[in-house]
Amino acid sequence: MQFVKASTFEEWRTVCRGLLARHVPPSGVVFGDTDRSPSLFDATDDSEALPPPADSKSPVVFRIPKSFLQAAERIACHTAPDRWERLYRTLWRMTHGEPRLLEVTTDDDVHRLVMMEKAVRRDAHKMKAFVRFRKVESPEGEHFVAWHRPEFRIVRLTAPFFARRFPSMCWTILTPSESVHWDLQQLNYGPGAAASEAPQGDELEDLWKTYYGSIFNPARIKLKMMTQEMPTRHWPTLPETDIIPDLLADAPRRVAEMIARQEGFATSAADFLPQTLTFDALRAAAAGCKGCDLHEHATQTVFGEGPVDSGLMLIGEQPGDQEDLVGRPFVGPAGKILDEALAKVGISRDRIYVTNSVKHFKYNLSGKRRLHSNPDVREVTACKPWVEAEIELVQPQVIVCLGATAARQIIGPEFRVTKHRAVPQKTRHCENTIGTWHPSAILRQPSQTRRNEMLLELASDLRLAAQLTGFGE
């Protein structure tokens, strides 16, 4: 029986070469770490005592799978006292009649080694994940320092990874038993260090905590599995773990708020649609719509009008001051412009179904005057079910959207009148949907020439629509 010291993979490997060459069976050797207290066998620790090579004339060549040596290198980092003899015994068995031993993963020796390797791999993986650098400014430049507490002696195993990852950064990783420093050229290993020797904070940590707190979804808490993946031994070096208690304490409130605020947009015109789809039913139901706040200040709902078998539908934006009082679409100044354009094309208004994207007048009071104000997206969305119901009823061959609000509601949010005017598009509502100027835009135009131009353009778009509908045939 002989005792050999092995504290690193390299030492073990050298020793094992000699042992194998001398045919020393696993039962004939005891391995020990250097840091183990000297044992009875220590006296025999010199190579003289090893049996001489059995037959120096025909040296035995052993073929050891590379994968085994790579695994052994990792297992060497483990702290279990039986690792060296397991490794040697496995080596012996592989070279003495069981060359495919490693495939038998349920063999006691192999299984134990696999478990040890797994533990080291996991520890190395956690080191790659949980090392947290803190930046230190010094006259020589920036330096990134981390303190980490691995379970095993894995600094040499993982340091090359950090060198590949942070090649142009000066960094140091301290652990209780060893340390490593990268100077932009090479890795230098040194002794262990206490946590107090590392810098105590970093300017980025608050920002990181902000991120951590925000990316967490309070509706799905599961702590147990979290600690399984992020063992509490590492928590002291992870800045974000500081705020976990706060996040947990605040979670019920955040969830309650998420659910409560869900009601924020609960109502829309959809809640007021009638059972049957007829013009009278729709019109009557719309009169009582409270799908958004606009009904509160407006006089009445201004619903669409015109023959439901028209084939051509015009959609404007929203009733104005006069429409609100009269209760019919396009009766004010904008209506006059529309009529003018229609006259140029030679179609009368009563052949067309005319309506608006939003059915209630929205305004700001300025003294006694009610000034039109644009509907916001929520109002347009809330009101959309009415227009959709009208389209379903009318089944138009052509829809003309007057202005951007209607065009975005019906054609799509990317619609720009200046860019996409006059081109019929297929939408899910209708084969031919055309976007064009809103008559009010023409009214607001300060230049008379431009106003005339726009009016002609509106007329030309209406002419196209009429042709596509088959009007005038």
Added chain:
Amino acid sequence: MDGTTTDEWPPKKKQLTMSQDVQTKLKILADAAKYDASCASSGSKGTRQGSKLGSTEGMGICHSYTPDGRCVSLLKILMTNYCIYDCQYCVNRVSSDTPRARFTTDEIVDLTIQFYQRNYIEGLFLSSGIIQSPDYTMEQMNLVAMTLRTKHRFGGYIHLKSIPGASDDLLADAGRWADRLSVNVELPTAGDLQQLAPEKKEPEITHAMGTIKGRIDEFKTEKKAGFKVPKFAPAGQSTQMIVGATPTPDLEILQTASSLYNNHDLRRVYYSAYSPIPHADARLPGKSPPLVREHRLYQADWLLRFYGFDANELVAEADRNLSLDVDPKLAWALAHREYFPVDVNLAPREELLRIPGIGAKSVARILKIRQHHALQVADLKKLRVAWKRTAHFVVTADHNPGLKKLDDLHLKQQFVQQPRQLTLFDAHASAKSGEV
């Protein structure tokens, strides 16, 4: 942060501190990203040459875990949560009154670099609300990725969420800088999309995926032919589907997933249980997310990809949903008892893969071990199979459950656990390991 500070990295003198403004934006734009299930940073094989900071080596690393059990691997943020679209399931839709913010290119670049230098993250996962137009939005996102790669020689992971409707050229550009591209299918069927996100059109989404696949294939062929070609999305493409926002059953969800795997070579389909979002439309369910269902979908997805199962086989229930009581493999086994018991010492690989409780890794080991000796129960236990489940379905050298037990109508009862609320973590873990 002003634009001049990023000209060289790290800056020589000037101390970079993030402004209060960035902190506020981060809060809003990370919060808005928390509903996205995809998080992995794996799949890129080699680190980009000439990188000054960052590497991608095989398996991704989770740098932290949040109390919801999810892994933090990437800086997952939105470029902006302004959006011109009005998708009903989405907190960023135009009609929601959520607080809005927009990062500048430099702010995202700086955050990524600085977080990376501390080893907080593996890289960046950037998505965005759609502003102005799909092209404009994609351009801005590409600019972030390009700045990271060229100005800072950043070699870490970049995942860009492509904008459906963006031009092919912009997608091509995105693939140059990103490790992974994803286009979210969002909802499992075209009908669901029509209902809740009419502005996102199914053909546009499929077209974007097809374009990306085409580019990836092209890259591979050219590389094989020996040409030196720039990388194109080396970690492939993935997608996300929201589950439970519409009544679409699991079978259709899995069929969509299968066709994405087969036709578009997707690396991953992520399933995200619809969770209540602030200001949600009243049409959507206001309950807590269907996490068990999400978990079952991940398990079933794994069976599709690695176990040779077909969606139709897995979903046999009348309502065309996966069973919530037991995992899909066990459900299949219980419905096909004539197939069992399977002899671990004789059965071919495909049959071993169908045994409940035995994962693909264990199957590979069993095939090797049995060349040396006949497996016994102790072997299986050492392989860490889920013996309680497996016991009823296997024959080993020293164990035969007998047909009587298998015929027992109450067999299923033994496996049904007390119902408990699952969290995404379980789903995430099983998505990673898939051992079912």
